[in-house]
Amino acid sequence: MNTSQESPPSGPAPVDDAGGAALVAALETASTAIWCLAGPGLAPVWANARARDLGTGTGDLAAVTGHRVAELAGEVARSGHAETVHGAPDPDGRAATVVLQPLQVHGQPGVLVLVEADHTDCRHVAGAEGDVVDQVQHSLLPPALPLLPDVRLSGSYHRASSVHAAGGDWYDAVPLGRGRLALVVGDAVGHGVPAAGAMSRLRGAMRSVALRDPSPAAVVAALDAFAGQMDDVEGASVFYGVLEAATGRLVYAAAGHPAPLLVRADGSAEFLPLAPRPPLGTLPGAPSVAATAQLPQGSTLVLFSDGAVAASGALSAEGLHRLAEVSRDALTGPGTLEGDAPGELAAAIVEGLLGSEEHPDDIAVLVAHRRAETTEPLELDLPAVPAALPMVRRHLGAWLARLGMGEQDRVGVMVAVGEATANAAEHAYRGVEPGRMQVTAAVDVDGLLTVTVRDQGRWRPPDRDPGDRGRGLLIMRQLVDGVVLQGEHGTTVTLSMRLRRSPEEDEDRRGGSSAAEVVVDRSGECPVVRASGAVDMVGAEQMRIRLLEASHGGTGRVELDLAAVTLFSSAAVRVVLAMARIAGEEGWRLVVHAPEGGVTRHILEISGLDGLVELR
Numbered sequence: 001m002n003t004s005q006e007s008p009p010s011g012p013a014p015v016d017d018a019g020g021a022a023l024v025a026a027l028e029t030a031s032t033a034i035w036c037l038a039g040p041g042l043a044p045v046w047a048n049a050r051a052r053d054l055g056t057g058t059g060d061l062a063a064v065t066g067h068r069v070a071e072l073a074g075e076v077a078r079s080g081h082a083e084t085v086h087g088a089p090d091p092d093g094r095a096a097t098v099v100l101q102p103l104q105v106h107g108q109p110g111v112l113v114l115v116e117a118d119h120t121d122c123r124h125v126a127g128a129e130g131d132v133v134d135q136v137q138h139s140l141l142p143p144a145l146p147l148l149p150d151v152r153l154s155g156s157y158h159r160a161s162s163v164h165a166a167g168g169d170w171y172d173a174v175p176l177g178r179g180r181l182a183l184v185v186g187d188a189v190g191h192g193v194p195a196a197g198a199m200s201r202l203r204g205a206m207r208s209v210a211l212r213d214p215s216p217a218a219v220v221a222a223l224d225a226f227a228g229q230m231d232d233v234e235g236a237s238v239f240y241g242v243l244e245a246a247t248g249r250l251v252y253a254a255a256g257h258p259a260p261l262l263v264r265a266d267g268s269a270e271f272l273p274l275a276p277r278p279p280l281g282t283l284p285g286a287p288s289v290a291a292t293a294q295l296p297q298g299s300t301l302v303l304f305s306d307g308a309v310a311a312s313g314a315l316s317a318e319g320l321h322r323l324a325e326v327s328r329d330a331l332t333g334p335g336t337l338e339g340d341a342p343g344e345l346a347a348a349i350v351e352g353l354l355g356s357e358e359h360p361d362d363i364a365v366l367v368a369h370r371r372a373e374t375t376e377p378l379e380l381d382l383p384a385v386p387a388a389l390p391m392v393r394r395h396l397g398a399w400l401a402r403l404g405m406g407e408q409d410r411v412g413v414m415v416a417v418g419e420a421t422a423n424a425a426e427h428a429y430r431g432v433e434p435g436r437m438q439v440t441a442a443v444d445v446d447g448l449l450t451v452t453v454r455d456q457g458r459w460r461p462p463d464r465d466p467g468d469r470g471r472g473l474l475i476m477r478q479l480v481d482g483v484v485l486q487g488e489h490g491t492t493v494t495l496s497m498r499l500r501r502s503p504e505e506d507e508d509r510r511g512g513s514s515a516a517e518v519v520v521d522r523s524g525e526c527p528v529v530r531a532s533g534a535v536d537m538v539g540a541e542q543m544r545i546r547l548l549e550a551s552h553g554g555t556g557r558v559e560l561d562l563a564a565v566t567l568f569s570s571a572a573v574r575v576v577l578a579m580a581r582i583a584g585e586e587g588w589r590l591v592v593h594a595p596e597g598g599v600t601r602h603i604l605e606i607s608g609l610d611g612l613v614e615l616r
Helices: 020-028 049-054 058-065 067-079 122-140 192-210 216-228 317-331 345-354 386-403 407-428 469-479 503-510 537-550 570-585 599-606
Strands: 033-038 043-047 083-089 095-105 108-116 151-158 169-177 180-187 237-244 249-255 261-263 269-271 291-294 300-304 363-370 378-383 436-443 448-455 482-486 491-498 517-521 528-535 559-568 591-593
Touching (some): 067 095, 067 108, 095 192, 151 169, 180 192, 216 237, 269 317, 345 363, 386 436, 407 436, 407 469, 407 537, 469 482, 469 537, 528 537, 537 570, 559 570, 559 599, 570 599
Parallel strands (some): 528 559
Antiparallel strands (some): 033 043, 083 095, 151 363, 169 180, 261 300
């Protein structure tokens, strides 16, 4: 951040912490006015859109919040304790609530100031601040979880009833290769946006260490050393385990965190034994002792933060007993774990814990269910004729659903395979008696999906005419991760895609932003894809499919209208980048409508896309 007092803040500033870009995007669009103060004089160095409407200078902040708040900012920076001021007058004489949160800016004390100056109801201000915490927390949690054939994962987060106790709980799942997964849940000290920032740093450090040496003892020891150097991370708790998906072997360790719950297929449950260890950074050099457990097929591991079992701010036997009961009920219901339904296990457990009562702390839950049966590969041998294509769609769609794939990913694979099988049915045996085509699908231990379409016909290179079906190859390459085509002795198309647990099934439960709407307007000279609302990961995938549809796989011109977008995620930036590259390869330039001065325009410019697309 720029700590110079000469240049007033004008928009989002880059952040060097892991997940910082997502954090800034969430703060930028919040309904609460937010200033970041830093430097010797605690001058404003960044302000979100709402704050910029009110003014970004020190005098503007004093006019909005009153001089008492400016004095309190110094005390908050020195003490490290948050302060809340109710009834501070705004320029029109109305009451406002101001929350001051301490934070570190480039190693110097700073203060985050949150102000709602347009309402006299302080409860509305608390709700607005809660929305900010919700947005920040969800933007820093993993946008998707790995999808392996032997293990089904789901995660859920719900903030505390009081915003003054919310923020900092997190979970993650990291693929380690050879069918191994790192399963993690933790709780950063504090609350609000600063706790979310600490959580982001801890999660980033965990991933960095785990990818070098994933052993639990080594990871916990490294996080302990990391926390000892970071004041806002010191005292955090964490559970870290490595699960071998195929065998069910779990090696784990923890620091200041409760042990996970193991629920077997018969409904019996127990908390795993765990060697006690102080929270991270509180006792330098404390040994990290790893333990081992076995997860039988059909069993479920439930990782959770303290809030799931806390009463009056402390762990309780009653809370542990309730978690076990709720988990058993959620996991043993008919059709919950197997079948076509995705089974949002973590969300079901959180909902069972919440009930109708207020809860004093955040709740984060990560569930790993070891499937009772492994999904067998799909093998189809059909005549290579158009009439066989619906059968491919039915069998492949059902097989992909059993894997637990989300709708967006499933549709993408189905469209790509549809292009490959249509090519075999329409071109492989042109001029001769139709032969056979074979469709096989399998997923390896690390969740890499491979679909192969084979025929024994004559290979015909794709025509460069945009109207030719050969453009299906371009469409396939944009819908899956990899396409390999072999043309000897017939044609073999191999499609590959890394599976992940898409978040669309959780979207209604998150209580965060609304889903994006993406439509195609064909009334003009060329199609225009119009996006509105919060273009998150799910909305980005919708936007990608609509762009490919409207441009016939990139072969024709299309424009993208983002004027009505309220949030533009990194996933959406990647979609625009991919479409811009396709357009360049096909000899045209993607036109993107994004108003000057808006957040979306700013994101596109700092991402370097203004040189690849035509911004209007």
